[in-house]
Amino acid sequence: MTVIEQPHDEFVRLTGPFRRELLTYCYRMLGSVQDAEDLVQETYLRAWRSYEDFQGRASLRTWLYRIATNACLNALRHSSRRVLPAGLGGPATDPITLGRRDPEIPWLEPIPDEQADPAAVVAGRAGLRLALIAALQHLPARQRTVLILRDVLAWSAEEAAHVLGITPAAVHSTLQRARARLDRLEPAIEEIAEPAEQEQRDLLDRYADAFERADIATLTRLLTEDAVWQMPPNPSWFAGRDSVIGLLAVRLRNKGTRLVPLRANAQPGFAMYHNGDAFAVQVITLRGPAVAAVTAFHDPALVRRFGLPLRIGTPNSPDPHAS
Numbered sequence: 001m002t003v004i005e006q007p008h009d010e011f012v013r014l015t016g017p018f019r020r021e022l023l024t025y026c027y028r029m030l031g032s033v034q035d036a037e038d039l040v041q042e043t044y045l046r047a048w049r050s051y052e053d054f055q056g057r058a059s060l061r062t063w064l065y066r067i068a069t070n071a072c073l074n075a076l077r078h079s080s081r082r083v084l085p086a087g088l089g090g091p092a093t094d095p096i097t098l099g100r101r102d103p104e105i106p107w108l109e110p111i112p113d114e115q116a117d118p119a120a121v122v123a124g125r126a127g128l129r130l131a132l133i134a135a136l137q138h139l140p141a142r143q144r145t146v147l148i149l150r151d152v153l154a155w156s157a158e159e160a161a162h163v164l165g166i167t168p169a170a171v172h173s174t175l176q177r178a179r180a181r182l183d184r185l186e187p188a189i190e191e192i193a194e195p196a197e198q199e200q201r202d203l204l205d206r207y208a209d210a211f212e213r214a215d216i217a218t219l220t221r222l223l224t225e226d227a228v229w230q231m232p233p234n235p236s237w238f239a240g241r242d243s244v245i246g247l248l249a250v251r252l253r254n255k256g257t258r259l260v261p262l263r264a265n266a267q268p269g270f271a272m273y274h275n276g277d278a279f280a281v282q283v284i285t286l287r288g289p290a291v292a293a294v295t296a297f298h299d300p301a302l303v304r305r306f307g308l309p310l311r312i313g314t315p316n317s318p319d320p321h322a323s
């Protein structure tokens with residue numbers, strides 16, 4: 001007896017494989033995992049409602065991307081761009097008197113590798129890096145869309161034009177403007193050279209060990225000369241090895257912090273605990289044999305998104321004010 005597949009079951013079977021790449025696409029557009037999840041839900045709801053009228057007039061993937069793009073563009077018309085502290089003003093110079101935390105600012109969020117499109121994590125690391133996501137948020141919505149479709153996802157101008165409902169010529173001109181603007185915002189995004197895998201593991205192990213022991217001398221050796229340290233939702237950020245070390249020397253006065261490895265934005269990172277309680281998520285940018293940037297998201301709730309507990313056992317007694 002032949003089992004006839006119901007429309008809903010067919011829809012789930014055919015569209016399900018695209019969910020993670022659509023989530024990654026919406027995240028690139030919006031800079032927020034939560035917002036991206038909401039818009040993917042909206043995309044699938046809209047797609048289901050019009051599925052019977054779809055009838056294969058385009059590829060299913062392109063059709064879903066067109067719905068997701070329209071949802072993202074509509075959302076961007078009603079929301080502020082998400083930022084990191086470095087996108088708000090110049091670096092701080094006083095590690096003792098930091099700016100007040102500002103949870104009202106729509107801060108950029110990291111995305112766990114486990115939630116992102118595996119192809120983006122394995123093959124397209126540059127297209128998921130935190131620095132790129134932050135720079136994308138400064139592009140106008142249409143430029144952002146075209147740059148992601150063409151340069152990150154490697155779609156043709158014709159495919160991008162179909163998604164946006166414009167001509168290929170308009171795609172080309174929009175892409176040129178987006179590339180020029182992105183080069184001004186973050187000219188070195190594609191120039192990051194990570195160490196080899198074993199060297200990377202050794203470097204991260206040394207970093208975690210030095211951080212947990214508040215070993216300022218070792219941390220100094222591990223940072224690049226132009227290292228950057230950010231701590232959203234605190235708007236203060238620090239640029240340059242001396243400035244970053246000045247911050248850490250003040251904030252890591254006592255030992256006891258524990259770092260638990262994780263992966264975010266196709267980059268290494270750590271969940272940070274104080275006195276056993278979740279405190280922050282650090283996303284690490286490596287360049288050559290050193291740490292070039294640390295973005296420490298001071299939001300304990302983010303730890304749960306990475307599948308880690310809000311509390312762990314620790315034998316030490318940490319400083320609750322450490323960075």
